[in-house]
Amino acid sequence: MELLEQIAKELESGDDKAVGSLTRSALEQKTEASIILNEGLIAGMQVVGDRFRDHEIFLPDVLLAARAMNAGLALLEPLLAESDTPARGKVVIGTVKGDLHDIGKNLVGIMLNGAGFEVIDLGKDVAPREFVETARETGARVIGMSALLTTTMPSMKEVVSLLKSEGLNGTVRTIVGGAPVTEEYARDIGADAYGFDAANAVERVRELTN
Amino acid sequence: MKHTVDIPVQDVVPHERTVLRAMGVPRDREPGEQVARVLEEARDELRSLARPRGIYAEVSPRDFARIYRGDGDNERPNPLESIFPRADHLALFAVTLGAGVSDRIPDLFGEGRLALGATLDAAASESVELAAERLQRVVAGKARPKGGGAHASGRGAPDARTLRYSPGYCGWNVTGQRALFSTLGPEEVGIRLLPSCLMEPLKSISGVMVTGPVEIHEFENDFPFCSECRTKECRARIQSLRHEAPGIRMPTEGNPNGAA
Ligand code: B1M
Numbered sequence: 493m494e495l496l497e498q499i500a501k502e503l504e505s506g507d508d509k510a511v512g513s514l515t516r517s518a519l520e521q522k523t524e525a526s527i528i529l530n531e532g533l534i535a536g537m538q539v540v541g542d543r544f545r546d547h548e549i550f551l552p553d554v555l556l557a558a559r560a561m562n563a564g565l566a567l568l569e570p571l572l573a574e575s576d577t578p579a580r581g582k583v584v585i586g587t588v589k590g591d592l593h594d595i596g597k598n599l600v601g602i603m604l605n606g607a608g609f610e611v612i613d614l615g616k617d618v619a620p621r622e623f624v625e626t627a628r629e630t631g632a633r634v635i636g637m638s639a640l641l642t643t644t645m646p647s648m649k650e651v652v653s654l655l656k657s658e659g660l661n662g663t664v665r666t667i668v669g670g671a672p673v674t675e676e677y678a679r680d681i682g683a684d685a686y687g688f689d690a691a692n693a694v695e696r697v698r699e700l701t702n
Numbered sequence: 703m704k705h706t707v708d709i710p711v712q713d714v715v716p717h718e719r720t721v722l723r724a725m726g727v728p729r730d731r732e733p734g735e736q737v738a739r740v741l742e743e744a745r746d747e748l749r750s751l752a753r754p755r756g757i758y759a760e761v762s763p764r765d766f767a768r769i770y771r772g773d774g775d776n777e778r779p780n781p782l783e784s785i786f787p788r789a790d791h792l793a794l795f796a797v798t799l800g801a802g803v804s805d806r807i808p809d810l811f812g813e814g815r816l817a818l819g820a821t822l823d824a825a826a827s828e829s830v831e832l833a834a835e836r837l838q839r840v841v842a843g844k845a846r847p848k849g850g851g852a853h854a855s856g857r858g859a860p861d862a863r864t865l866r867y868s869p870g871y872c873g874w875n876v877t878g879q880r881a882l883f884s885t886l887g888p889e890e891v892g893i894r895l896l897p898s899c900l901m902e903p904l905k906s907i908s909g910v911m912v913t914g915p916v917e918i919h920e921f922e923n924d925f926p927f928c929s930e931c932r933t934k935e936c937r938a939r940i941q942s943l944r945h946e947a948p949g950i951r952m953p954t955e956g957n958p959n960g961a962a
Contacts, residue, residue: 506736550727552737555817562814590898595823598811641876643899674930 495521496532499564503536504543506556508563515564525571530608533564537606545691551599554690558602579610581701582632584623586614587670588647593640596670599690600636607694609701620650627655627664633701636693639670648673649681656682665700669693706891709754709836714799715745716828724824737817744821748829753800755891756837758793758911760844766792766910769885772869772878780873781921781936782912789914790862791845796888796901796908797833799826804903830905838864838911845913863916863943868909869899872936873927882908916943 495518502510511533518528540557543549585601587594594616601611612630614622623635635655639645648668655661668678669687678686685700687693716724718741722733733741761769766786770776776783786792803826810819842864869878879899886908888895894902901908912919920940923931 550722550731551725551820552722552727552733552740552817555820556736556740558816559814562816590896590900592896592900592902593904594808594811595820598808598816599820602816641870641898641900643876671932 495523496528496535499528499532500536500539503533503557503560503564504539506553506560508556508560511560512563512567515567519567519571525568525575528564529568529572533561533568534606534608537561541603541607541691541694545695555602558606561606580608580698581634582610582612582630583634583636583697584612584614584626584630584632585636585638586618586623587616587638587640588644588651589617589619590647591639591641591644592616593670594638596640596690597636597638600638600669600687600693603690603694604636604697607698609697620647620654623651624654624658624660624664628658628660632664634665634667634697636667636669636687636697639668639673642672645670645673645677648683652682667693667696667700704757704759704887704890705840707756707758707837707840709756709797709833711749711752711754713836714752714754714829714832715748716825716832718742718745720828721745721821721825724828725821740817740821741825743818744825747806747818747822748803748825751800751802751806752826752829753802754797754829754833754836755800756795756797756833756840757886757888757891758795758837758841759886760791760793761885761910763787763789763792765885766794769794769881770874770878770910772875772881775875775877777873777875777925777927780925780927782867782872782874782910785867785914785918785921786910786912788918789912791841791864791913793841793845793911793913794882794886794909795834795837795841795866795911796882796886796891796893796906797830797837798888798891798893798901798903798906799830799833800892801903803829804905807904826905830907834866834907838866841911842913845911861916862913863919864911864913865919865939865943866909866911868907871909871931871933873925879908882910919943 499514544554583604587597601613605611627635637648652666665684667685667687668683675686685696687696807819807823846862870876876899883895893906
């Protein structure tokens with residue numbers, strides 16, 4: 493089996509040690525870092541994402557695959573930074589103001605990362621202005637917001653309004669999600685997309701950036 | 703009067719199957735070797751970090767009516783408004799696993815230990831439910847003294863059942879947390895209410911424990927807000943009342959199917 497294919501397969505089975513050592517071998521064979529990333533790691537993660545969406549595998553398997561992806565990425569990142577390889581696009585994510593729950597947002601970040609997006613994670617309790625400023629400064633194309641309770645959701649609307657008042661609503665798109673958030677709520681506040689779960693969020697962000 | 707309860711940690715460690723189910727893994731799926739290892743590690747972390755504590759206080763129907771009204775944001779109609787006036791006994795409660803577990807989860811994510819972080823998160827969510835079940839047992843015991851007789855005050859029929867209801871569920875607006883906190887004072891067991899109504903530590907539950915005849919707890923899930931509910935847990939809870947001996951279920955490590 494070709495080395496890149498092997499990387500993808502080991503990533504799918506969540507073996508971080510194998511992915512690390514295969515990535516090292518590929519680099520020793522002078523394979524370009526961006527090729528290892530796209531045809532090894534991201535290709536493997538794409539299969540993982542699809543199988544997760546189709547309920548063939550489940551969250552623990554996805555997270556083991558993500559850990560394996562990170563093992564490979566850690567070796568590639570310094571080289572990718574040098575070569576300035578473009579990612580699929582930058583996405584700013586965070587849990588909204590007043591909210592401290594971040595597991596859902598973290599899972600969305602992991603999946604977006606696995607799909608090749610550069611994720612700028614602002615953490616939790618993020619003020620509306622911080623989302624907007626970060627997107628402007630980094631040139632991010634999407635802002636992703638997560639909330640746990642209905643009481644913290646209104647902050648999502650503030651971000652959408654702020655983007656509008658700053659004239660950024662055409663360039664920076666928004667996606668919202670979290671346990672109490674619904675498709676209808678996303679529509680009501682003028683967000684560009686709603687993500688039901690982490691796999692769905694990746695699909696929606698792909699649509700927004702295409 | 704308020705009572706605080708220290709809950710033994712071994713009583714609130716969920717079974718492996720329960721954790722997997724909480725992570726969306728179907729019942730019949732055997733975990734692979736790596737997943738099983740992470741599961742055991744998460745349960746060990748839980749055993750060493752969780753400090754389950756609860757607080758409860760009996761309230762009169764009149765006082766509860768005021769607390770339940772809260773900021774006046776409840777959906778109308780809603781099930782609890784017709785349940786609690788028929789109850790024999792009402793007790794406000796709050797329960798937590800303490801800050802250790804809730805703080806450890808984001809730390810694990812920060813360290814890149816994603817699988818362990820997410821598994822501990824799911825295990826802790828199940829665990830705090832078990833802690834609430836444990837506290838519910840204590841409250842049910844007070845509301846329905848042993849021997850099947852009625853409570854000294856004449857309340858608590860021998861076939862009475864205790865169920866808990868929480869702000870943020872079944873039309874009780876989550877802003878109801880404010881009135882609940884100002885009466886109960888869960889700060890005593892280390893739970894803080896943020897202005898957004900979020901409780902810190904994250905792995906905490908609050909609400910009211912309602913004891914009364916089985917039929918008072920029964921309602922159809924056809925309220926307008928039911929269509930937006932993601933859990934539909936009320937069905938299983940109500941069903942369990944008819945199939946169980948008086949009292950409540952206590953899922954244990956050995957009984958993965960006990961959990962609601
Ligand atoms: C950027 O784009 C995107 C796209 C997708 C995005 C996204 C961003 N962010 C998230 N997603 C999506 O992808 C992620 C991965 O699949 C998902 O992220 P989540 O974060 O949702 O998913 C987590 C990985 C796992 N899921 C969860 O952790 C939430 C699951 C449910 C069942 C739930 C749980 C487990 C818990 N809870 Co509670 N809890 C519910 C939830 C109902 C439900 N079925 O969703 C919810 C969130 N809880 C609720 C409530 C009310 C409460 N809970 C409470 C407590 C708890 C537990 C401690 C028992 C436990 C853990 C909570 C935690 N997160 O740590 C209380 C609050 C806790 C606090 N600290 O203040 C309490 C207030 C109840 C009480 N009075 O005690 C409800 C909120 C409703 C509201 N009105 O706001 C609720 C929706 C249940 C309901 N009524 O239907 C998706 O939402």
